[in-house]
Amino acid sequence: MSIVAALFRRELRSYFSTPVAYVFIVIFLILMGTFTFYLGGFYERGQADLSPFFNYHPWLYLFLVPAIAMRLWAEERKTGSVELLMTLPITPWQAVLGKYLAAWAFTGIALALTFPIWITVNYLGDPDNGAILAAYVGSFLMAGGFLAIGACLSATTKNQVIAFVLTVVACFGFLLSGFPLVLDLFSAWAPQTIVDGVASLSFLTHFSNISKGVIDFRDLVYFALVIAAFLYANTIVLQWKQAD
């Protein structure tokens, strides 16, 4: 465990020793604010809740989380530091977990810094803070899901741009898998059970439950499984591709 902690600390510190962290956080907060107040019509709705805020999270994550995830392994492979890392006495699991948790904690920090909007809505009205907390948890889990997909794809290439594009496409597929855009790809040839299975993979469906304040055990399990599955795939891709 102390090895994962050491990897986690190194990784998280490296975000803040380059401009990446600050640029990301500033852009994230500006976009969050813009979406909520202009596109979401936060004031015009006249309701004391944060659904205009949370409704845009999936779309913002679609582009911002791959930007975090793309460097996780692609950069290590590009600079060759992966050779240093993977010849230390650590297991692939520890390496994958340490780096992933750091990236997830970083998105958590960015998400936590949106707290002024929570203060605003509490100042203006009397919202259901339990539901808001649940939505924050859901948003954090969804970010974790995107991040796990991105971490896995980042290990497939040395090129961060390729990692970014692959991740955006994969995340987009997961986001919309409940919609005809994705389902039509399957409904033509696959049996109904598979189509239903694909439909149930949608991030949007699972997130929209949580963002309404309904924490369903199945939604939590869903995100946990997505994260676990992609991190497992990450360890496999890493061992397969690390030396290329």
Added chain:
Amino acid sequence: MIEIHGLTKRYGQHTVVDRLSFSCSAGEVLGFLGPNGAGKSTTMKMLTGFVSPNSGTAAVCGHSISDAPLAARKHLGYLPEGAPCYPEMTPRSFLGFIADVRGLTGKRRKARLDEVIEQLHLGPVLDQSIDTLSKGFKRRVGLAQAILHDPDVLILDEPTDGLDPNQKHEVRDLIRSMSAEKLIVISTHILEEVEAVCSRAIIIASGKILADDTPARLAATSRYYNAVRVTLADESRFDEVRTALERLPSVAQTEPDRARLAITAIVRRGDNGVGPWREISALVADNRWDVASVQLEAGRLDEVFRQITKGTEA
């Protein structure tokens, strides 16, 4: 300490390392020599478990690198080719991170960190980001990382590449000072380095071992071994001296180097030792030639290297 049996690595149709077998033990400094693309780095990557072999086994201190990678790597310090590290970190935080991963704690952690910082003279740059350091300092940070946990086996892929002559000298001193209780494997194509630090040299090309001996014995197979190099003070009697040298029974042939006013007399096989040198010195004295020096050559490793690896390059 290191045992390698039939280690083979293929990329597609191309066999990079071909059934390599050798073993070595503590106290040795093993120099891995070969032309570029000979399979030196790939062998080292397999030895550290970064690349898995297609067949064959490698074991470090009795631990198989494929079956017990963590146990094997605990005994290993490794400097990968090009000394990669995390450019945004400072040497202090980078070495601290390595110490944490290596499980160094408390007094020992501090003592080891202080020692390697001292040994590699990293004091002045500890809090600068590695990105901004010169090539020499980057290389030394990589070396510091490799020796931090005082490993039994050190594997250094081109440890002095990119260093200036003084820094090379320091790194060689460091390697020598650690060699008594450790096994150190270095790869290099700098032949003087092999002569300076290695107790054993393995020459490989196309993934196969072509020679395995001490540098001195390898050099002794050179045709320049025990050759005598006569350097004249001026050019006036150059041809006369050359002809006289060629007439000596122990001299097989001569190689003139007119630009440096030098003639190298290559001696016949079997006429080893200082005999021919004495003979030539006497000849110089008898004829009152005006010479700058009469040197006995120890054999040239670079010539042996070229002989052995000739025609193997792809």
